[in-house]
Amino acid sequence: MLSENLQIGVIGAGAWGTALARLLVNNGNSVQLWCHEAETREDILTNHLNSSFLPDIPLPETLGASTELSEVVRNSKILVASVPSHFTREIAKKMRPEITQEHIVVILSKGIEQHSLALMSEIYAEELNNLPKLAVLSGPTFAREVALDLPSAAVLACADEETGSLLQKSFHSARFRLYRSTDLIGVQLAGAIKNVIAIASGIADGMKLGLNARAALICRGIAEMSRLGAVMGGSAETFMGMSGVGDLVLTATGTLSRNHTLGEKLGQGFSLEKCLPPGGAVAEGVRNAVSIHELAERHKIEMPICKAVYQVLHEGISCAQALKQLLERERPDEEMMFFPNLNNNTVHADQQK
Secondary structure, three states, X not given: OOOXXXXXXXXXXXXXXXXXXXXXXXXOOEEXXXXXXXXXXXXXXXXXXXXXOEOOOXXXXXXXXEOOHHHHHHOOOEEEEOOOHHHHHHHHHHHHHHOOOOOEEEEOOOOEOOOOOOEHHHHHHHHOOOOXXXXXXXXXXXXXXHHOOOOEEEEEEEOOHHHHHHHHXXXXXXXXXXXXXXXXXXXXHHHXXXXXXXXXXXXXXXXXXOHHHHHXXXXXXXXXXXXXXXXXXXXHHHHOOHHHHHHHHHHHHOOOOHHHHHHHHHHOOOOHHHHOOXXXXXXXXXXXXXXXXXXXXXXXXXXXXXXXXXXXXXXXXXXXXXXXXXXXXXXXXXXXOOOOOHHHOOOOHHHOO
């Protein structure tokens, strides 16, 4: 089902931004893709390809491309922001002169800003003076599979009902099923934390700890995700849904996951520098680990798996040492994963084990 024709700007021509730009064009929208490099712009306009990120997937001939950010912002009602999370504030500042109350910003970036510990939506709200309506799109979606029109599903979180409905009509298709939510906090926390757990899962696979260990890591990762989400105002349903369990399972097991691949190499004994993705791709979990560690300490929440990943990435302990620390923790009591009082932000001490 095609949506009404809308002017949409996609900011960031990586794999995910390009895949969604393709989807939006095929849904009947007029789309312009902002590219950081002039070579990418020419490739899209001339060859109808993004050779850097999706080299074998043809793009619609009607997809526009530009290296002028102000032009894309000025000419679009909906802006789909797909830059790496650590560039979010810089990009938001550059967008500001052209932003009006008529704009809608859909955030694809998954991360938490270091030091400020701000969510991506908080950065855009601050830098854009609360002018545009904000939404977050997240879920178990590898860009390549979306670009190949393989069946996928995601979540769109937006506090405004009318805006959420408009966006759902623009993105939803027969091969891209989009669920609605109002939980911007939970969806963003889940998207950031799952990257760190995916690194842990990759480490376990690299160390050949077995499928039992990987399943246990994913399960306890959901507990850590829910635990932090509880005190920060997220909804239990979010962490059990597409942007929580769904995205975590995909990222912690899928061969296309950059975070899992990085963890697997770490588990095999390679240095972090040799594990980083090539070609400008980003494994967001490396930076997310720092912010999540700081959030856990701020809120006094125990997150042993995320802490172990942080120590491996940023404090120089070995994967074997991290595993030893996890296995030598106190014997667990009753399994407590989710919290009956989640929506009033109550977390009991016996639920933090």
